[in-house]
Amino acid sequence: MKYDFLPFKMAATASVWLLCAGWATAQPGDIADEVSYTNDIRPIVNNFCTTCHAGEDPEGDFVLTSYEDVLRHTKDGELLKRINDVEDPMPQNGLMPAYMRRLFKAWAAQGFINRGQSRPATERQQMTQFEAPDITPIDINDQGFEMLEYLQGHWVGSMNLMGQDFDWWAFDFRPIAASHIHAIFEGGTIGNLFTSFFVTEFRGRRTIMARNGGLLNGIYRTSYFVLDKVQYGRDWARYRLVDAHGGADIMSMELTFRGDSLEFQAWTSRFGLTEPRPHMHFKGQRMHAELAATAASNVGFPRNVVDFDFTKGLPKPTWADSYPMTSASYIWEGGQQPAPTIEEMGKRAKDPRRIDQMPHLSRLTVSVRRTPTTSDKKLLVYLSRDPLVNPQGTFIKQYGYIREDLLNTLLSFPELAKTQSAFTFTYLHPGEYYLTVIADMDDDGFPSPGDVTHARRKVLVKPKSHARISISDLNVAN
Numbered sequence: 001m002k003y004d005f006l007p008f009k010m011a012a013t014a015s016v017w018l019l020c021a022g023w024a025t026a027q028p029g030d031i032a033d034e035v036s037y038t039n040d041i042r043p044i045v046n047n048f049c050t051t052c053h054a055g056e057d058p059e060g061d062f063v064l065t066s067y068e069d070v071l072r073h074t075k076d077g078e079l080l081k082r083i084n085d086v087e088d089p090m091p092q093n094g095l096m097p098a099y100m101r102r103l104f105k106a107w108a109a110q111g112f113i114n115r116g117q118s119r120p121a122t123e124r125q126q127m128t129q130f131e132a133p134d135i136t137p138i139d140i141n142d143q144g145f146e147m148l149e150y151l152q153g154h155w156v157g158s159m160n161l162m163g164q165d166f167d168w169w170a171f172d173f174r175p176i177a178a179s180h181i182h183a184i185f186e187g188g189t190i191g192n193l194f195t196s197f198f199v200t201e202f203r204g205r206r207t208i209m210a211r212n213g214g215l216l217n218g219i220y221r222t223s224y225f226v227l228d229k230v231q232y233g234r235d236w237a238r239y240r241l242v243d244a245h246g247g248a249d250i251m252s253m254e255l256t257f258r259g260d261s262l263e264f265q266a267w268t269s270r271f272g273l274t275e276p277r278p279h280m281h282f283k284g285q286r287m288h289a290e291l292a293a294t295a296a297s298n299v300g301f302p303r304n305v306v307d308f309d310f311t312k313g314l315p316k317p318t319w320a321d322s323y324p325m326t327s328a329s330y331i332w333e334g335g336q337q338p339a340p341t342i343e344e345m346g347k348r349a350k351d352p353r354r355i356d357q358m359p360h361l362s363r364l365t366v367s368v369r370r371t372p373t374t375s376d377k378k379l380l381v382y383l384s385r386d387p388l389v390n391p392q393g394t395f396i397k398q399y400g401y402i403r404e405d406l407l408n409t410l411l412s413f414p415e416l417a418k419t420q421s422a423f424t425f426t427y428l429h430p431g432e433y434y435l436t437v438i439a440d441m442d443d444d445g446f447p448s449p450g451d452v453t454h455a456r457r458k459v460l461v462k463p464k465s466h467a468r469i470s471i472s473d474l475n476v477a478n
């Protein structure tokens with residue numbers, strides 16, 4: 001199992017809601033309605049398969065990204081076999097709900113329809129009702145504002161994501177405006193996942209909201225959450241944020257602070273398709289506090305001022321023109337070549353806040369010149385607070401590996417496929433970084449003896465800038 005794909009399972013709720021309407025009333029047995037690739041199969045595949053079977057380096061060496069791909073693997077019987085195989089299921093963490101698996105069968109039986117005669121929107125809307133709950137936001141003029149302050153830090157710890165354990169994980173939360181704090185996980189080839197918290201006016205209250213989402217295999221998603229619960233203990237404080245439209249039954253996150261530790265959990269229901277289930281559980285310690293402190297003094301954080309105004313409510317997402325709106329989630333599905341810019345995707349999804357409206361953040365493009373030795377190797381592209389290599393480029397080691405205290409200063413750690421030689425960090429905190437590109441010679445996803453690096457490099461990223469750096473000396477063997 002490759003660790004680089006797993007974070008995206010959290011983001012992979014992207015498109016299954018498309019089918020909520022139809023599935024809610026689907027009867028066991030045969031499916032009378034037309035089942036097409038575009039309307040029915042592609043959303044399932046995008047939600048359950050392409051975290052692994054897509055991109056530059058797919059699992060099992062095959063992709064399920066086009067009609068032809070899915071057709072081929074369904075026709076040869078292997079796909080139907082594996083999605084129904086209790087012993088050896090696909091996806092690997094368990095069988096999908098029966099009605100989804102049944103759709104594949106019906107699709108095959110009906111002759112693999114590609115583009116369906118899209119059922120009229122009104123008909124779909126009648127298939128299910130969703131009553132949005134009455135969410136009462138916490139008034140941060142009374143309590144809860146301090147959550148923004150508590151969040152500051154480079155949180156280093158361990159993660160459980162969809163039942164998978166990761167011994168090392170980090171979130172670099174830093175202020176980006178007087179009342180806005182942000183962190184991003186960059187996965188590289190497959191995509192990314194960000195979460196930011198900001199002060200707003202929502203439903204007549206001054207409160208805190210979160211914006212969470214990212215880009216996964218060309219699918220753009222952003223979901224909005226609102227603070228609806230605050231609890232205090234003798235030495236801890238807990239904050240719950242729920243889907244700003246569908247409430248806790250759709251999605252929620254909970255953050256518990258105790259001294260310098262943070263527990264960050266999230267639950268999701270696949271847009272109402274299931275009961276909310278644990279999705280993510282992070283536990284970490286605050287480290288390298290000066291990173292957030294410096295950012296705070298640069299942007300005048302924290303102040304109880306509105307960063308983004310939602311007094312008029314949240315706009316209706318594009319998808320909610322055709323389906324019941326269960327969630328404050330803005331989605332744009334890929335499949336278009338060439339892919340539009342991320343700003344354009346946000347506009348098409350009707351995301352009320354887009355990357356071009358985020359304050360203070362920057363981009364950094366790293367280009368790497370590959371040599372014959374590193375031409376077919378994965379690249380680990382690390383941004384860290386402290387240097388990981390000595391000036392000549394060899395690892396600063398202890399017991400044969402990069403020193404643990406130095407690795408703990410990792411702030412962003414995307415991985416590039418064998419075919420890629422450039423990467424752009426988006427939503428990047430401005431500041432100083434050490435950049436270390438590592439050719440992963442033994443393909444273990446980790447800097448280890450034998451891997452190839454380059455002379456030590458430092459980058460300065462200014463606020464609201466697009467910095468560029470190229471590495472042309474990737475030739476230092478460890």
Ligand code: HEC
Pocket residue numbers: 045048049050051052053059060073078079082083090091092
């Ligand atoms: C978490 C990663 C992951 C997800 C998600 C996943 N797969 Fe796989 N899949 C793999 C890996 C790894 C293999 C190769 C090992 C094996 O066959 O078990 C594989 C193999 C397969 C094979 C066998 C190919 C062959 O010829 O032997 C099929 C078919 C398949 N997957 C279909 C699917 C479908 C359909 C989905 C979504 C419903 C899916 N997979 C979701 C990781 C994944």
